[in-house]
Amino acid sequence: MSIQHPGGDPNANLYAQLKQDVLERIPHITTVEYVPDDVQAKQLQATFDPTRLDPQTGPKPPKLIIAWYRQTPHDWFRVNYTDPNTGFHAGWHQDEDHPDLGRAHFQYKTETSEDRWEITFEHETPSLILWEIIDELLEKVLPTYQSSTHG
Amino acid sequence: MTEETPDGTTGLRDRQTTGEDRVRMVARQLSEPKTANWIASEAEWSHEPTKRVLRRLVNDGVLRQDDSGTHTTYYPDYRQQAMQEAMRLRDGGRTVEELTDRLAEMKGQIRDWEEEFEVESPNQLRATLADENLGPAEEARRRDIAREWTHLQRRIQIVGFAIREWDFLAPNAEHADARS
Numbered sequence: 001m002s003i004q005h006p007g008g009d010p011n012a013n014l015y016a017q018l019k020q021d022v023l024e025r026i027p028h029i030t031t032v033e034y035v036p037d038d039v040q041a042k043q044l045q046a047t048f049d050p051t052r053l054d055p056q057t058g059p060k061p062p063k064l065i066i067a068w069y070r071q072t073p074h075d076w077f078r079v080n081y082t083d084p085n086t087g088f089h090a091g092w093h094q095d096e097d098h099p100d101l102g103r104a105h106f107q108y109k110t111e112t113s114e115d116r117w118e119i120t121f122e123h124e125t126p127s128l129i130l131w132e133i134i135d136e137l138l139e140k141v142l143p144t145y146q147s148s149t150h151g
Numbered sequence: 152m153t154e155e156t157p158d159g160t161t162g163l164r165d166r167q168t169t170g171e172d173r174v175r176m177v178a179r180q181l182s183e184p185k186t187a188n189w190i191a192s193e194a195e196w197s198h199e200p201t202k203r204v205l206r207r208l209v210n211d212g213v214l215r216q217d218d219s220g221t222h223t224t225y226y227p228d229y230r231q232q233a234m235q236e237a238m239r240l241r242d243g244g245r246t247v248e249e250l251t252d253r254l255a256e257m258k259g260q261i262r263d264w265e266e267e268f269e270v271e272s273p274n275q276l277r278a279t280l281a282d283e284n285l286g287p288a289e290e291a292r293r294r295d296i297a298r299e300w301t302h303l304q305r306r307i308q309i310v311g312f313a314i315r316e317w318d319f320l321a322p323n324a325e326h327a328d329a330r331s
Contacts, residue, residue, distance in 0.1 A: 008229050008230075009229060009232075009233060009305055009308075010180070010182060010227075010229055010232075011302070011305055012229065012232050012233040012235075012236045012305070012309055013232035013233065013235050013236045013239075014180075016235070016236065016239060017176070017179060017180065017232075021168075021172070021176045025167040025168065026163065026167065037253075038239070038240070038243060039240065039243075039245075039250065039253045039257075039306065039310060040253070040257065040303065040306055041306060042299065042302060069298060069301075069302065070180075070182065072182065076298065096294065097291075123193060124182075124193065125176060125177045125180045125181075125193055126180050127176040127177075127180060128164075128173065128176060128177065128193070128194075131163075131164040131168075132164075134163065134164075135162040135163050135164055138163060139162065139163075
């Protein structure tokens with residue numbers, strides 16, 4: 001995907017699409033904002049309603065921050081979930097940080113443990129990769145690494 | 152994550168999107184021309200309805216269709232997406248002066264990097280990783296800045312377009328208003 005001019009740029013409207021295709025369709029998410037704002041649009045930030053998560057960890061809203069750049073041959077992206085109630089972090093990264101772990105890796109960190117390993121995605125489409133990540137976060141990652149506070 | 156979850160329900164994606172939604176998502180984000188078969192498989196939807204949606208997207212100018220090969224292929228018209236982004240900025244509630252300030256800010260950020268690293272482009276900055284004896288933290292920082300620099304250059308082009316064509320991009324409702 002060589003980009004000579006804006007008319008051929010697959011990044012121009014990408015965040016608006018991720019917002020519309022994925023984040024705005026998730027009932028657990030209350031707001032989606034561009035970071036630092038929609039002019040620079042360096043990242044997208046989604047805020048979760050803490051009462052809709054299972055398990056519930058506390059009153060502060062967890063956040064998902066997405067940085068995504070389309071490029072050839074493979075996109076560069078980092079999708080990071082943080083929970084201010086527990087300090088829990090989970091990240092899905094397709095970047096240059098851990099070439100030993102292949103193209104993409106998952107990493108997590110709790111107060112007592114941390115680990116990272118290689119992952120692969122079923123799809124090539126950014127919006128569908130983000131759906132894979134969200135499904136994994138809600139169905140597997142949170143129930144596995146977060147414990148309920150009932151507080 | 153399309154298989155059923157252990158308790159026999161489908162995942163959130165399949166509850167919140169239709170096959171038609173997913174075909175549209177896939178089609179708008181293709182990075183090379185693809186056949187209807189490939190798109191149907193990526194969107195996990197059946198072939199005939201996928202073709203119907205693709206035809207509609209071609210008619211709407213979202214996709215371009217190429218019949219010159221053995222199989223018809225489809226590719227997004229990224230011009231339309233750049234226009235949508237410019238319109239989004241035009242309708243974002245800012246004045247043209249505010250948007251111009253932001254444009255100047257982004258250009259200032261790039262000038263700062265040019266001065267700090269004594270380079271003129273993101274690739275020249277990336278090349279400094281080979282030239283100099285940098286630690287891993289500084290290497291990572293320069294890679295991040297190079298990526299951000301490329302991104303800001305793209306944003307400057309779109310914001311510049313929105314400013315240049317400010318009056319042309321005015322939404323209908325504004326024609327009746329006093330000029331700002």
